[in-house]
Amino acid sequence: MLVNGVWQENWQPVQAKDEQGRFIRQTSPFRHWITPDGAPGPNGEGGFKAEAGRYRLYVAYICPWASRALMVRALKGLKDVIDVTVVNPRLTDQGWRFGGYPGADEDRLHGARYLHELYTSADPRASGRATVPVLWDTRTGTIVNNESADIVRMLNGAFAGIKDQGPDLYPADLAAEIDALNAYLYTDLNNGVYQAGFASSQQAYEEAYGKVFAALDEMEARLADGRPYLFGERLTETDLRLFVTLVRFDAAYHGLFKCNRNTLRAMPNLHAYMHRILALDGIAETVNLDHIQAGYYSIKALNPTGIVPAGPGEI
Numbered sequence: 616m617l618v619n620g621v622w623q624e625n626w627q628p629v630q631a632k633d634e635q636g637r638f639i640r641q642t643s644p645f646r647h648w649i650t651p652d653g654a655p656g657p658n659g660e661g662g663f664k665a666e667a668g669r670y671r672l673y674v675a676y677i678c679p680w681a682s683r684a685l686m687v688r689a690l691k692g693l694k695d696v697i698d699v700t701v702v703n704p705r706l707t708d709q710g711w712r713f714g715g716y717p718g719a720d721e722d723r724l725h726g727a728r729y730l731h732e733l734y735t736s737a738d739p740r741a742s743g744r745a746t747v748p749v750l751w752d753t754r755t756g757t758i759v760n761n762e763s764a765d766i767v768r769m770l771n772g773a774f775a776g777i778k779d780q781g782p783d784l785y786p787a788d789l790a791a792e793i794d795a796l797n798a799y800l801y802t803d804l805n806n807g808v809y810q811a812g813f814a815s816s817q818q819a820y821e822e823a824y825g826k827v828f829a830a831l832d833e834m835e836a837r838l839a840d841g842r843p844y845l846f847g848e849r850l851t852e853t854d855l856r857l858f859v860t861l862v863r864f865d866a867a868y869h870g871l872f873k874c875n876r877n878t879l880r881a882m883p884n885l886h887a888y889m890h891r892i893l894a895l896d897g898i899a900e901t902v903n904l905d906h907i908q909a910g911y912y913s914i915k916a917l918n919p920t921g922i923v924p925a926g927p928g929e930i
């Protein structure tokens with residue numbers, strides 16, 4: 616991680632844990648907003664006007680948080696408005712790097728070798744982990760935002776004046792329910808699988824495992840009435856949040872993270888729901904199973920041999 620602009624130590628998946636051995640994810644430091652006219656966004660920080668070709672999204676296909684940003688870019692018709700750079704899926708001692716793997720891009724914008732160079736370029740005294748996604752402003756040469764929850768929400772509306780936008784992923788009449796379900800799914804499922812995988816005590820692992828499968832059971836039951844999406848007919852950002860975890864489940868979380876009560880394939884409503892979303896325009900190209908497996912299984916702390924499982928082949 617970075618401390619005052621200097622890369623400190625070999626990359627480790629867990630930098631913080633509580634006294635019970637529970638993995639703690641850091642919060643994201645860059646929280647500016649792109650808005651139609653450059654006015655401040657919801658958190659009061661602004662100055663970033665929506666313009667075609669101005670911004671670039673740095674992602675890893677392995678990363679569920681980055682993938683939800685990629686999904687919203689596809690669903691909102693922003694593929695020719697915001698360019699993307701994909702990092703190498705295998706984590707190195709210096710975190711994410713560019714190039715050197717099929718489907719990974721070089722950083723043509725800066726010629727950087729590692730993602731952390733963008734962080735120090737944005738802030739020479741940056742501290743913390745150099746995470747994806749990064750939404751980069753080519754005009755001012757800085758990071759607009761590195762929190763995918765914000766990026767999803769800002770891309771939902773910011774470019775409305777430039778592009779005919781797709782579905783409203785955060786409709787006002789569902790906002791409170793979306794916020795509540797997002798919070799539950801984040802704690803118990805999206806981050807729950809990581810807490811199972813990175814637990815450093817049996818108790819912390821079992822606690823996370825329990826939460827993960829309780830949440831999956833609840834979502835499986837919720838879809839039992841045949842609704843296409845979590846809130847009915849309308850696709851919302853909550854569906855993107857659930858999808859990114861489901862699509863990685865059998866390929867990574869079931870094995871590497873020991874979330875192995877059952878596969879996703881064994882949950883018919885959720886499995887069909889995942890494929891319904893995967894079939895939406897532009898979504899399949901946000902999912903790269905080879906990167907997902909190569910990336911997760913490159914985490915040496917969890918898989919010292921680096922052997923990538925041959926299955927499941929299909930999800």
Ligand SMILES: N[C@@H](CCC(=O)N[C@@H](CS)C(=O)NCC(=O)O)C(=O)O
Nearest residue numbers: 678679680744746747748761762763
């Ligand atoms: N809250 C952030 C989390 C991003 C995050 O944790 N990304 C992971 C990959 S899935 C990462 O880049 N990790 C690198 C590291 O921790 O050094 C978001 O949602 O954008």
